[in-house]
Amino acid sequence: MAKDPNSVLPPDHPMYSDAVEAMKRYHQAQIEGITGAALERLRLLAEHQFQAVTDYQLRALGGPGKPNH
Template identity: 75%
Template sequence: MSSETIAYRSSSHEIPQQNPDHPMYAEAVEAMKAYHQAQANGVTGAELERLHMLAEHRFHATTDYQLRAPAIGMDS
């Protein structure tokens, strides 16, 4: 769990701003770049699938976080 995820659960209910420079988003983009680079380099099979799943997971986690964060901040 990242520190950004923990931040919105703190007693202050601080919610970090989501933008392309946000670490979660940046990690997802880097994972997708790694997947596409592997594809371009001819990587196949389990390794390519692993990179694809990692990238997809990071984008889904970022999206899920963005969808839940505003609702969590309103609970205070």
Template identity: 45%
Template sequence: MDKTEVPMPDHPVYQDATEALRQYLEAKESGAPAQEVERLRLIADAQIKAASAYQLDSMGYQPIDRQ
């Protein structure tokens, strides 16, 4: 991908993040066990961060290191 192109919304990285968020919200709303909800929240958080990092990288931005 050219560094001037932004990934389209149907890109798998966005689809994965959307699906992870959907699973988390469904579990939370359905009253799933707290441990399962937290596990899904962490997965969704990681997927969203990955999508954001991917988008920034595709536009040529350097990742921010916040350690």
């Protein structure tokens, strides 16, 4: 896959800010003492959003990325 600089996400793209906000919600829940399934759900959401950004950027830069399903 060829590198396409026009498809690379800028740092202020909503995908990034959504991922950061998800991570903040997870960390805030930890601080508030939330445990169990509720905390795990927040962790998984944050992890998934960061992975989506990473995969997109890898594909945009010509790297392998994960296959689209």
